Every structure is written in C-alpha cells, then in structure tokens.
Amino acid sequence: MADEPNGTPNGSSGTSVPFWRDVRVLAIVSQFVFLAIVLLIGSYLLNNLITNMETKGFAPHLGWLDLRAGYTISESVISYTPDDTYARALLVGLLNTLMVSVVGIFLATVIGLIVGIARLSTNWLVSKIALAYVELFRNTPVLVQLLVIYFVVFLQMPKVKESIELPLDMYLSQRGFVMPRPEVAPDGAIWFVFVIIGIAAAGTLWFLAGRREAAGQPTHGLRWFAFAAALGLPILGWFLIPGGPLEFENPELGAFNLQGGLRFTPEFLALTVTLALFTAAFIAEIIRGGIQSVGKGQLEAARTIGLTEGEVLRLVILPQALRVIIPPLTSQYLNLIKNSSLAFAVGYADVFNVSRTVSEQTGQPVAVIIIVMAVYLIISLITSVIMNFYNRAVQIHER
Amino acid sequence: MVCGVNGGLPGMSVLNEATGQFEGMDADYCRAIAAAVLGDPDAVQYAPLTADQRATAIQGGEVDVIFRNTTNTLSRDSAWGDFGPTIFYDGQGMMVPAALGVSTLEELAGATICVTSGTTTELNLTDQMAFRGIEFTPVVAAEIDTVYGTYAEGRCDAVTSDKSQLLGRRTALANPADHIILDVTMSKEPLAPVVATGDNQWADIVTWVVNATIEAEEQGITDENVGDFAGSDNPAVQRLLGETGDLGAALGLSNDFVVDVVSAVGNYGQIWDRAFGPDSPLALSREGTLNALWTDGGLMYSPPFR
Numbered sequence: 001m002a003d004e005p006n007g008t009p010n011g012s013s014g015t016s017v018p019f020w021r022d023v024r025v026l027a028i029v030s031q032f033v034f035l036a037i038v039l040l041i042g043s044y045l046l047n048n049l050i051t052n053m054e055t056k057g058f059a060p061h062l063g064w065l066d067l068r069a070g071y072t073i074s075e076s077v078i079s080y081t082p083d084d085t086y087a088r089a090l091l092v093g094l095l096n097t098l099m100v101s102v103v104g105i106f107l108a109t110v111i112g113l114i115v116g117i118a119r120l121s122t123n124w125l126v127s128k129i130a131l132a133y134v135e136l137f138r139n140t141p142v143l144v145q146l147l148v149i150y151f152v153v154f155l156q157m158p159k160v161k162e163s164i165e166l167p168l169d170m171y172l173s174q175r176g177f178v179m180p181r182p183e184v185a186p187d188g189a190i191w192f193v194f195v196i197i198g199i200a201a202a203g204t205l206w207f208l209a210g211r212r213e214a215a216g217q218p219t220h221g222l223r224w225f226a227f228a229a230a231l232g233l234p235i236l237g238w239f240l241i242p243g244g245p246l247e248f249e250n251p252e253l254g255a256f257n258l259q260g261g262l263r264f265t266p267e268f269l270a271l272t273v274t275l276a277l278f279t280a281a282f283i284a285e286i287i288r289g290g291i292q293s294v295g296k297g298q299l300e301a302a303r304t305i306g307l308t309e310g311e312v313l314r315l316v317i318l319p320q321a322l323r324v325i326i327p328p329l330t331s332q333y334l335n336l337i338k339n340s341s342l343a344f345a346v347g348y349a350d351v352f353n354v355s356r357t358v359s360e361q362t363g364q365p366v367a368v369i370i371i372v373m374a375v376y377l378i379i380s381l382i383t384s385v386i387m388n389f390y391n392r393a394v395q396i397h398e399r
Numbered sequence: 400m401v402c403g404v405n406g407g408l409p410g411m412s413v414l415n416e417a418t419g420q421f422e423g424m425d426a427d428y429c430r431a432i433a434a435a436v437l438g439d440p441d442a443v444q445y446a447p448l449t450a451d452q453r454a455t456a457i458q459g460g461e462v463d464v465i466f467r468n469t470t471n472t473l474s475r476d477s478a479w480g481d482f483g484p485t486i487f488y489d490g491q492g493m494m495v496p497a498a499l500g501v502s503t504l505e506e507l508a509g510a511t512i513c514v515t516s517g518t519t520t521e522l523n524l525t526d527q528m529a530f531r532g533i534e535f536t537p538v539v540a541a542e543i544d545t546v547y548g549t550y551a552e553g554r555c556d557a558v559t560s561d562k563s564q565l566l567g568r569r570t571a572l573a574n575p576a577d578h579i580i581l582d583v584t585m586s587k588e589p590l591a592p593v594v595a596t597g598d599n600q601w602a603d604i605v606t607w608v609v610n611a612t613i614e615a616e617e618q619g620i621t622d623e624n625v626g627d628f629a630g631s632d633n634p635a636v637q638r639l640l641g642e643t644g645d646l647g648a649a650l651g652l653s654n655d656f657v658v659d660v661v662s663a664v665g666n667y668g669q670i671w672d673r674a675f676g677p678d679s680p681l682a683l684s685r686e687g688t689l690n691a692l693w694t695d696g697g698l699m700y701s702p703p704f705r
Contacts, residue, residue, distance in 0.1 A: 055597070058458055058478070072525045072537045082525045155552040174553055175511065256510040256556050257536070266554065267538070347540030347549070353516070356541060360451040360517035363478025365458070 053366065060367040064358075071357060073349045075265055086358050093354030094375055100272050100350065101337045101379070107276035108336060112283025119288045130284065137281035143342055145278055150270035150346045157266075160257055169250045171258055177269060180248035181262040188246055194237030202230035267348035271340065279336045283329060290325035291317060322394040330387035334380050341376075351375055400436065402429035403462035406447030407543045409567035410674045410681050411468045421445050424674040425466035427664045428486060428592065428609065432464060435608045435656040440663035449541050451517030454479045457595050464605055465593040468564060470519045475593075483592040483605045484613075486667075488689035488698055490584035491523050492562035494569065497579045499556060504531060504583055511536045513555035515546050520560050523586040547571070561588045563675070570680040604650050610701040611657045614639055615666035617692055617701065622665040625658055639704045646704055657704075667699060668692075 019025045053059050069089040070082050076092040077099060118130035137145070155174050158164060163173035170179040209222035251261030294317050302316040343350035352372055359368035404412035404425050412425040421429075430440035446462050453469060456462045457480045468489075469475075471482040493512075495501050504527070514521050516539045528535050538555050540546045547568045550558040558565070562580060569575045592609065594602045615621075618636050620628055628636055637643045641654030648654055664670055671690065675683040691697025 070525060071521050072539075074537050074539055082529065151548065151552070155549065155554055159553055254509050256507075259509065265538075344541050345545070347516070347538055347545060349539065353539075353541070356451040357516045357521070357539075360454050361474075361522075363454055363458075363474070365455045 049366070058363065058366075060364060060370070062367060064362040064364055064367075067362075069358070069361075071361070073354065074347070075263075075268065075349055086362065089354055089358060090351060090371065090375075093349055093351035096268075096348065096354075097337075097340055097343075097350040097352075097375075098379070100268065100275065100340045100343070100348070104272050104275040104279070104336050104340065105333050107272065108279040108283055108332070111276060111280035113287055115280060115284035116287030116291070119284060120291060134281045134284050137278050138285075142274065142278045142339055143345060146270060146274040146342055146345055149274045149277075150266065154266035154270045161253065163258065169248075169261075171251060173258075174266060175257060176266045177264040178251040178258045178261045180250045181260065182246045182248055185241075185247045187241065191234070191237045191241055191246075194240075195234045198230050198233030201233065202226040205229060265348070267343070267346045270346055271343050271348050271350075275336050275339055278339070279332050282332050282335075286325055286328045286332065287321075290321035293324045294320045319394065323391075323396070326387065326391040326394060330384060330391070333383055333387065337379055337383065338376060400429070400433050400442060400464075401444045401446055401462045402432070403446045403448045403453065403456050403465040403467050404429065405467045405543065406445065408468060408564055409570050410563055410679070411567065412445070412466070413567075422673075424487060424670055425468060427670045427673070428466045428612075429464070431608050431612065431660045431664045432605060434659045434663035435611075435652055436604060438653075438659060449517070449543070450515050451541055453517075453593070457593050460595060463594070463601070468561060468590050469593055470561075470588045471591040472519060480593050480595045481602045483594065483602070484609045484701075485589040485591045485698075486609055487563060487590040489561040489563050489588040489590050491520050491559060491586040491588055492565050493557050493559045493581045493583060493585070494550075494565045494578055495557045495581065497577050501557075502581060504528070504581070504585075505533060507535065507557055508533045509535070510556035511538060511554070513538045513540070513546050513550045513558040515539075515543060515560065516541045518560070519586070519588065524559050527585045543568075559585070561590070563590075563681075566675075566681050566683065600651055604652065607650060608656075608660055611639070611660050611704070612664070612667040612670060613692070613699050613701040614704055615657065615661050616668040616699075617694065620661055620666060621669055622662055625661045635704065644705070 050059060065087040066085045068082070069084055069086045071089075072082055073080055073089060073092050075096065077095045078092060080088060080092045115130045115133055118126050119134070121127045121130070154176075157172060157174040160173045160175045163171040163178075165171060168180070170177070172178075203226075205222050205226035209219045209226065212219050212222065249260050251258040251263075253259075298316055298320075299312065302312045307315065340350055341352040344353040344356065347353070355368050355372045359365040362368070404421060406412055406414065406421065408423065408425075410423050412421050412423040412429075414420075415422045420426075426445070429443045429445065433442045434440040446456065448456050448462070448465070448467055453465055453467060454475075457465050466486075468487075470489075471485065476482050493504065493507070495507075501507055512524065512535050514524055514537055521537075521539065524535075524537065538549060540549065546558065546560075549555060551572055560568075562584070565580050569578050569580070572578060592605050594605055615625075618628075618633070618639065620636070620639075625640075628640060629642070631637060631640075631642075634643070638646060639657050641647050641657065645654055647656045650656075653659075665673075668685075671685055673679065675681045676685070677683075685691055685697075687696070689698045691699065693700040
C-alpha cells in the first residue's frame with residue numbers, strides 16, 4: 001500500500017510503522033513474553049521439586065488423607081477419635097481456626113469500636129487511656145503478647161481444685177473456663193419457633209419504620225416495637241414451655257478436672273484474647289480515622305437543621321465514615337485470621353498446628369503445606385468477598 | 400557439617416551456658432562424626448529442631464544428620480530417610496508431681512496429660528490409654544520448653560515422654576524432688592541417628608562411627624589411653640585403629656578415623672557417663688540396663704571391624 005505523504009505520521013490508519021515498532025503490538029507481545037518467562041521458571045521449579053522428591057521416594061500425593069490418624073487432638077467442636085482419618089483431623093483443625101477467627105473478629109471489632117470512640121473523647125483521661133492501649137498493643141509483637149497472656153495470665157489462675165466459682169455454675173481456673181453445657185430439651189424445639197417469629201416480626205417492623213421515615217412520616221416508635229418483638233417473644237416462649245426449652249449439663253469436680261459442661265481451654269482463651277486485643281488496637285485507629293474524615297462542617301450543618309445527636313451519628317457520620325473504615329477493616333480481619341496460626345506457640349489445635357503433626361507422621365510435608373495454604377487462602381478470600389459486598393453496600397450510590 | 404539436635408534436653412543435647420558448647424550424648428556424636436570426616440570435632444554447626452521439623456529438615460537436606468533423640472520406627476525409616484544404629488535404648492514413661500499420689504497409669508483416669516506434638520510418644524500415649532481404657536485430655540505443644548513450662552505451671556496433671564527426656568527435664572524443674580517418674584514403660588524407644596536417603600556412603604560413615612565408639616569400649620580404648628594402643632598385638636585392635644587393613648579407606652575416610660573419634664569424644668561408655676552417669680545431673684546407673692555392653696548383658700553390640 002502506498003504511503004500518503006500528507007497522512008498523519010502516527011495515526012491509527014498509518015501503515016508506515018512496522019509491527020515491531022507498533023506500541024500496541026509491542027504491549028501485547030511483551031505481556032506474552034513476560035507470562036511465558038514466569039510460566040517457564042515456575043514449571044522449572046515445580047518440575048525440579050517433583051523430580052527430586054520422586055528420586056528420593058517422597059513424591060507428594062494425597063493417599064494418606066483417608067488413613068487412620070492415630071493421635072488425639074486436645075479440643076474439637078466435632079466428634080473426633082484417634083480412629084478417624086487424617087482428613088478429619090485437618091477438618092477439626094480448620095473448625096478450630098474458624099472458631100478462633102470468628103470469636104476473635106467479633107471481640108476485636110467491639111473493643112476496637114469502643115477504644116476508637118474513646119480516642120476521640122473530650123475526657124482527657126479516657127482518651128489518654130485509649131491512646132496508651134493502642135500504642136502498647138500496636139507496638140509489641142503479637143507472639144510475645146500471646147506468650148505473656150498465656151503464661152502470665154491464664155496459667156496463673158488458681159489450680160483446678162481451687163477454681164474461682166462464678167455465678168450460674170461457671171468456673172475459672174488454669175485449666176480454662178467451664179460453664180454449663182446447654183442442650184435442647186425434648187420439647188424444646190418449639191422455643192426456636194418463637195425465636196424465628198420474633199426475629200421475623202422485628203425485621204418487618206424495622207423495615208416499615210424505614211419506609212415511613214423515608215416518606216417523612218412519624219415512625220410512632222416502631223423501632224422500639226421491633227426490639228420488643230425480638231426480645232419479648234423468645235422470653236415469652238421460654239416461660240410457656242414447661243421446664244424451659246434448654247437443659248443444662250453442669251460441670252462437676254472429678255478426681256483431676258471439672259468433668260462435663262462446656263469447656264474453653266486456656267490455649268483457646270489466650271489465643272482469642274490476644275488476637276482480639278492486638279487487632280483491636282489497629283481497628284481503633286481505623287475507626288478514629290473514619291470518624292475524623294467526616295468534615296466538621298457537616299456535623300455543624302446537621303445540628304443546625306435540628307437532628308438529634310443519635311441521628312447525626314446514624315444519618316450523617318456513620319454512612320460517610322463506613323466508606324473509609326471498611327477497606328482497611330477487611331485487611332485487619334484477614335490479618336487476624338492468618339495470625340491465628342500462632343496457635344502452635346501455645347499448643348492450640350488450629351489447622352496449622354494439626355498439620356504439623358500430620359506432615360511429620362505421613363512424611364508428606366509438601367502436600368500438607370499446600371493444603372494448609374489453600375485453606376487459609378480460601379478462608380481469606382471468602383472473608384474478602386463478604387466484606388467487599390458490604391463495602392459496595394455502604395459506598396455512594398450515584399443516581 | 401550441619402547436625403540436627405534437640406538443643407533443650409539435658410543428657411542428650413543442651414547448651415552449656417558457661418562454655419557456649421552443646422553437651423550431651425547427641426551433641427557428642429555430632430562431634431564424633433565431624434572428627435571422623437573433617438578431622439576436627441569442633442567443625443559442627445548445630446541446628447536445634449522441634450520434633451515436627453525433623454522430617455522436613457532431613458528430607459530437604461537442611462541438615463546432614465539428625466542426632467535428636469529420635470525413635471527408629473518402620474514408617475519413619477521409609478518416609479524420612481535412613482536410620483543408623485541405636486545409641487540409646489529408651490522407653491516411654493510418665494512424670495507426675497509426687498503430691499498427686501499416683502503410682503499407676505490407671506489412677507490417671509480423667510487426667511490432663513502434656514505431650515510434645517509430632518513424636519512417637521504422642522501416638523503411644525493414645526494407643527496405650529485406649530488399650531487400657533483410660534480416658535484423658537491431651538495438651539499438645541510443639542516446643543519442648545512449652546510442654547514442660549505448662550506442666551510446671553500445673554496446666555497438666557502429668558507429662559509423658561521418653562524416660563531419658565523426663566529425667567533430663569526433671570533436673571531443670573524448680574524442685575526436681577517434687578516430681579516422680581512412674582514405674583511403667585509404655586513403649587520401646589530406640590533412639591538413633593537419621594540421614595537422608597540416597598547417599599549410602601554417608602549412611603555407612605554415620606553407622607560405623609557409632610559402631611566404633613561401642614567397639615572401642617569393648618576393647619577398653621578410651622580417649623586417654625588411645626595412644627597406648629598404638630602397636631597393640633591384638634589384631635582386632637589393629638584393624639579398629641587402622642594400623643592394618645584399609646577399613647577407613649573403604650568408607651572414604653582416613654584409616655585411623657577411629658583414633659580421631661575416640662580422641663575427640665571417648666568411647667561409648669565415656670559418652671554415656673558424661674551425659675547420664677553418676678557425676679552428671681541426671682545421675683543414672685547404666686548397669687543392668689539395655690544400654691550396657693552386650694558383654695555385660697545389655698544390647699550395645701558392634702558388628703565386627705573387618
């Protein structure tokens with residue numbers, strides 16, 4: 001094709017540029033070259049690993065998953081005996097990790113919220129105590145905190161036979177915290193119907209209140225009725241069912257330990273409390289930053305148009321603060337989940353700790369570590385997805 | 400030479416804070432191998448390992464040999480690497496505070512028991528208690544200091560491990576006399592070195608350095624008198640010390656490697672006495688145990704040097 005001397009030199013229709021100098025071609029080609037190099041190096045390393053392990057007779061495989069594990073695990077939310085398989089042992093570990101993570105995230109959020117608001121308090125003492133808390137927990141290693149809380153706090157509790165007796169048959173000792181174990185009574189299932197109806201009624205009332213509010217009509221205390229329904233119906237049901245819906249198995253002192261009841265080991269408590277306190281220090285700063293990001297002018301404007309303090313918080317500050325808070329909060333939740341692998345330091349049977357024994361016994365460290373990494377990856381990704389949905393819900397919806 | 404050790408176990412391998420050296424039977428064997436191979440017993444780099452790090456450390460070539468109070472079992476021999484000769488015949492025991500007033504395993508029904516993760520003891524405990532129908536709650540930790548630390552704090556009613564380890568760690572407790580080791584042996588625990596699979600010459604060297612210390616004791620050769628045996632009339636001693644034949648060369652070592660080994664760490668009996676003997680903190684008697692020489696009714700027996 002003939003070149004036109006007056007054509008634009010770099011125009012899209014220009015054919016004067018050979019393909020090896022065309023930026024669009026180069027961009028695509030360079031990406032492919034880069035990808036090819038990464039794949040080559042990756043497959044070389046993987047091939048190297050597998051070939052070497054095969055020569056030594058350690059090629060990774062998964063045949064051990066349904067073999068008998070043969071060892072005991074200190075605590076488990078599902079039934080587990082040494083006759084169960086390695087797969088079940090890993091599942092027990094996974095559930096223990098989830099338990100620490102869920103309880104830890106809940107506690108960290110509550111403590112972080114309180115401390116974050118306290119940091120902004122006009123009361124000098126309150127804000128300084130909150131500041132000291134944040135700086136102390138943010139600036140010391142979490143492993144050190146864990147060992148201190150385990151050895152200096154939980155293991156220094158009274159011996160099991162001198163347990164601190166709390167009300168309602170609860171006991172606290174260096175063997176952990178024991179409370180009555182609730183079990184559903186024979187005709188206790190009806191109670192859950194009351195609970196479900198209560199929650200449904202509360203949800204409906206809350207929704208109606210929102211509709212009236214949006215339309216500018218008075219809510220007539222509908223939100224209070226919602227609370228009353230959520231709490232009142234379950235309480236009503238509790239007393240209507242003869243003997244109550246739940247039965248409690250009370251702990252009793254045996255030869256060595258408190259037998260029966262619902263038990264939380266000092267390892268679980270130490271790990272959960274440490275992770276909650278450590279992460280809460282970061283969450284507190286995130287929440288403080290989020291609240292402070294809302295301009296002072298908006299506060300003043302909101303008060304000027306006659307909103308109450310509660311409405312200012314609910315309608316003006318929170319919707320804007322949440323946009324700033326959610327993304328970094330997600331990272332903190334993910335940190336907490338991953339930090340829970342420090343469980344091995346105090347002997348809590350989380351997925352990583354269990355996997356160490358599994359890999360030692362099966363002689364399959366590569367296969368086991370890949371499974372463990374996949375487990376953490378999946379938990380983290382699920383958490384991210386949930387938080388991202390929530391984040392999208394609180395972002396500005398442009399019309 | 401990188402030698403995987405326990406590092407926190409009196410009698411086997413523990414850091415002497417005064418000298419900065421690791422001491423104990425395992426540590427001595429690391430030095431013996433270095434003396435045989437490199438001619439210098441101090442050419443050892445110690446790598447303290449937890450129980451559940453051992454398999455990866457030896458498979459990945461992170462350490463050359465493991466002397467870490469490791470029990471020889473079939474599954475480990477096939478999955479980890481190759482085991483050398485047993486250097487200590489041990490058995491699993493149970494330590495309890497004397498104040499508990501317990502003398503049999505059956506009396507421990509319902510108790511909480513501390514144990515190290517990734518060990519044969521963890522498995523034996525489960526098997527033995529299930530076999531005897533005894534319910535118990537385990538508290539499993541990876542670090543040996545955590546296991547005995549939690550036991551000392553009273554988190555557990557008892558702690559279980561190899562008897563040599565219980566004796567060793569008892570010396571490190573606040574009041575050793577307040578703790579007793581029950582008169583039960585729950586398992587066979589032959590403690591032996593491990594090397595990676597695939598290097599037969601290296602496995603042979605480790606095996607025969609251990610055998611050399613046992614043979615030297617049988618022949619009465621110690622680190623002090625090894626020089627006097629030069630020119631001995633006994634053909635077995637001549638072969639052992641490399642004055643005749645070329646046994647050392649067959650392993651790729653110098654012919655007098657046994658002289659280097661014995662000069663560095665002494666014979667098996669001397670190693671044992673330094674680690675566990677009456678003058679050590681553990682103060683054990685070797686007589687009548689499985690660790691005595693075969694000539695004294697024990698199991699310590701070296702195949703012939705010829």
